[in-house]
Amino acid sequence: EAGVVQSPRYKIIEKKQPVAFWCNPISGHNTLYWYRQNLGQGPELLIRYENEEAVDDSQLPKDRFSAERLKGVDSTLKIQPAELGDSAVYLCASSLKVYEQYFGPGTRLTVT
Amino acid sequence: AQKITQTQPGMFVQEKEAVTLDCTYDTSDQSYGLFWYKQPSSGEMIFLIYQGSYDEQNATEGRYSLNFQKARKSANLVISASQLGDSAMYFCAMREIIPMNRDDKIIFGKGTRLHILP
Numbered sequence: 001e002a003g004v005v006q007s008p009r010y011k012i013i014e015k016k017q018p019v020a021f022w023c024n025p026i027s028g029h030n031t032l033y034w035y036r037q038n039l040g041q042g043p044e045l046l047i048r049y050e051n052e053e054a055v056d057d058s059q060l061p062k063d064r065f066s067a068e069r070l071k072g073v074d075s076t077l078k079i080q081p082a083e084l085g086d087s088a089v090y091l092c093a094s095s096l097k098v099y100e101q102y103f104g105p106g107t108r109l110t111v112t
Numbered sequence: 113a114q115k116i117t118q119t120q121p122g123m124f125v126q127e128k129e130a131v132t133l134d135c136t137y138d139t140s141d142q143s144y145g146l147f148w149y150k151q152p153s154s155g156e157m158i159f160l161i162y163q164g165s166y167d168e169q170n171a172t173e174g175r176y177s178l179n180f181q182k183a184r185k186s187a188n189l190v191i192s193a194s195q196l197g198d199s200a201m202y203f204c205a206m207r208e209i210i211p212m213n214r215d216d217k218i219i220f221g222k223g224t225r226l227h228i229l230p
Contacts, residue, residue, distance in 0.1 A: 040222070040223075041222055041223075042116075042203045042205070042220025042221050042222055042223055043157070043203075043220050044220070045217050045218065045219075048216070048217065055216075056216070056217060089155060091157065093157070100159055100162065101157075101159065101218065102159065103149075103156055103157035103158075103159075104156070105154065105155055105156045106155045106156070108155070
């Protein structure tokens with residue numbers, strides 16, 4: 001069974017540029033999560049989807065971040081415009097059983 | 113206020129020895145869940161073990177066991193017979209559920225970096 005797929009794995013952009021991350025969850029997993037992990041920290045939830053619905057986006061900085069999950073499968077997380085402080089690893093996870101999340105390899109974003 | 117506390121930023125352990133990674137948590141909920149994840153240098157988060165707050169027995173998964181002490185609000189991970197491949201970051205996490213708000217999130221600690229020495 002394929003795991004959670006994320007792309008790109010690495011991205012380097014200049015500040016004020018837009019960037020987008022893509023996630024394909026494990027087939028059949030209706031819950032999808034986006035996390036941000038700063039260096040030396042644990043992951044922090046940005047947004048959680050149940051199928052197409054964003055049920056928890058309280059930690060998503062809505063002035064510059066947006067996310068979508070069309071048809072309840074793939075998801076895209078966008079930052080526009082990026083700031084230096086957005087440099088982090090962005091992790092996508094999916095789950096069927098709520099207590100067992102499967103994580104993708106992450107996208108390491110560097111904003112210069 | 114920090115809800116998950118991992119007091120050991122780093123640990124060095126000799127191969128084949130057992131190791132205990134500390135985790136304390138803070139919640140007023142009666143129903144919650146506790147997790148441990150492993151993050152190798154490749155960056156992927158790997159689920160290791162889960163303990164529900166109502167589970168009477170400590171969870172075990174192969175060489176991993178969770179020493180759950182509810183009254184002390186601690187959920188330490190024990191790795192028996194450590195191996196070189198156990199070198200990684202380890203994160204303790206707690207699931208919080210607030211049904212009224214449809215909140216269901218997992219909160220992670222800051223992690224412990226474990227080094228297994230040959």
